[in-house]
Amino acid sequence: MNIAEYKGVMVFAEQRDGVLESVGLELIGEASRLAAHLKESVTAVLVGSNIKSLATELASYGADRVIIVDDAVLSHYDTEAYTQAVTAVVNKYKPEIFLVGATTLGRDLAPRLSGRLRTGLTADCTELSIDEATRELWSTRPTFGGNLLATIVCPDHRPQMSSVRPGVMAKLAKDTSRKADVIEEQITFDKSKFKVRFIDKVVDKSKKIDITEAKVLVAGGRGVGKEGMPLLINLAQSLHGELAGTRALVEEGMVESSRQVGQTGKTVKPDLYIAAGISGAIQHVIGMENSELTIAINTDKEAPIFQVADLGVVANFHEVAPVLIKKLGEIQA
Ligand SMILES: Cc1cc2nc3c(=O)[nH]c(=O)nc-3n(C[C@H](O)[C@H](O)[C@H](O)COP(=O)(O)OP(=O)(O)OC[C@H]3O[C@@H](n4cnc5c(N)ncnc54)[C@H](O)[C@@H]3O)c2cc1C
Known part of the structure; x- marks a missing residue:
């Protein structure tokens, strides 16, 4: 792996039923701060079906570029389909940092991605920073039952991957004048690897407060x-x-x-x-x-x-x- 080939900060912009999860926008805010230290740009990856219109919102929260994989195969979350889509994007665009929200979906997707990309993943981070001398991402997370904070680096593999819980990082103020380059990617899925078949979606109708x-x-x-x-x-x-x-x-x-x-x-x-x-x-x-x-x-x-x-x-x-x-x-x- 030639580490020098990897540039920029990429964020997985999670959406559900065509609505962006707040954590993706929070991570774009954090990615902007990290990218400023690296003098690089922020890319959001948007994966799903009929989701192209969400690119505008991602731009208004600070994404410089939005890469969209829009395919009927991705209309419901499927670990393998999403992994194939995001892996293809990461392998093509080679970001040096990749951030995912530690939501239920993100917690399922991120480890699979890190395995497929042969890189490390620091899960559930509460703080991220950049060592400008080495360009390393310092990912801090609680450990030993919350009694210690560990800062973890990934010096030899790229992208450096971290997941962050919703609500930890701050969004940038929405600015509808911000524009992003929007790129659509077509992925050839290897459906022989799909192990799960979507049958039905049952919505829990009890009043849920977040x-x-x-x-x-x-x-x-x-x-x-x-x-x-x-x-x-x-x-x-x-x-x-x-x-x-x-x-x-x-x-x-x-x-x-x-x-x-x-x-x-x-x-x-x-x-x-x-x-x-x-x-x-x-x-x-x-x-x-x-x-x-x-x-x-x-x-x-x-x-x-x-x-x-x-x-x-x-x-x-x-x-x-x-x-x-x-x-x-x-x-x-
Ligand atoms: C791996 C691990 C994960 C954990 N995860 C979590 C977690 O996610 N969230 C969490 O909350 N905890 C978690 N805990 C438990 C945590 O360590 C504490 O035990 C817990 O937070 C204590 O809850 P408490 O403050 O309600 O109770 P206590 O620690 O018993 O505190 C009660 C407080 O109430 C005060 N008090 C008593 N009477 C009154 C009164 N009449 N008026 C005003 N004050 C009064 C007392 O002075 C005392 O400070 C975790 C523990 C472990 C080991």
């Missing part, structure tokens, strides 16, 4: 306790926010697992994060430390959550919450 999209999150921990749950829910409603929680509350069945914040839950970045009765274990903090404003309520003034909070209230949640709810009601009235 806490990664919420502007206001009211998160509870063990300190809230069962008796404090109605107060926590009431506070979330008063703030027009969503309920979230630590793993402790999820394990006790008081909060749905889809609302768990942290290393084994979701990474969130709301405008306001209220951490009620949460100690601030590293595995929790990893998922919420990038919130715009964090207010912590805890009876223990030494609780680690106060180290990441912008505002700390040393008090009993059961006493503070009714006052807050009453005050919010008055303001809204």
Whole structure:
């Protein structure tokens, strides 16, 4: 492998049913920052069926070039079909960095791609940076149960691949005057390698809240306790926010697992994060430390959550919450 042949930063722009996933746009933002250090450009790869119109949106979020593989074979996600399409694009355009969102789809696709491309993959990164002297990508991710942060490099193979969870990186501001070069690629698929046949799609119709999209999150921990749950829910409603929680509350069945914040839950970045009765274990903090404003309520003034909070209230949640709810009601009235 001649490493010098590989140039630029490429992002997998995931779409589902013709709608771009936010993580792809976030990664284009991060790719722009990395590409500036390398003095290179950002390419988005868009794979699917009838998806060409999405190129404009990718450009407006900072992609300099969009490579589209539009084929009926790609109308539903299939690991092998997607792998063949993206591998062909990477082998042709040879990016030095390739970024994927660590979504359910991305977590399935990225390892297959790295195997096919014979390169390394650093999964679930929380920070990316460039060593300008060597042009190496430094990918940082939590390890050993979140107690350490490891920075991983891939010196001998290209592209350097990393996956990043949704909500970790920041999008560029949308600018509809930005334009991208749009290239369409035709892929000859080896259908003999397809192992999965699409039969039907069953949509889960239960009301699903995505806490990664919420502007206001009211998160509870063990300190809230069962008796404090109605107060926590009431506070979330008063703030027009969503309920979230630590793993402790999820394990006790008081909060749905889809609302768990942290290393084994979701990474969130709301405008306001209220951490009620949460100690601030590293595995929790990893998922919420990038919130715009964090207010912590805890009876223990030494609780680690106060180290990441912008505002700390040393008090009993059961006493503070009714006052807050009453005050919010008055303001809204
Ligand atoms: C591999 C691994 C992955 C993990 N992943 C996650 C994850 O994704 N998300 C996650 O959250 N955790 C995760 N954990 C668990 C994590 O280590 C902590 O155990 C957990 O976050 C603690 O939850 P907590 O803050 O609710 O409870 P505790 O640590 O028990 O804290 C309760 C806090 O409430 C305060 N308190 C008590 N009463 C009151 C009151 N009346 N009013 C106000 N404050 C009060 C206490 O002072 C205390 O600080 C993981 C652990 C491991 C090993």
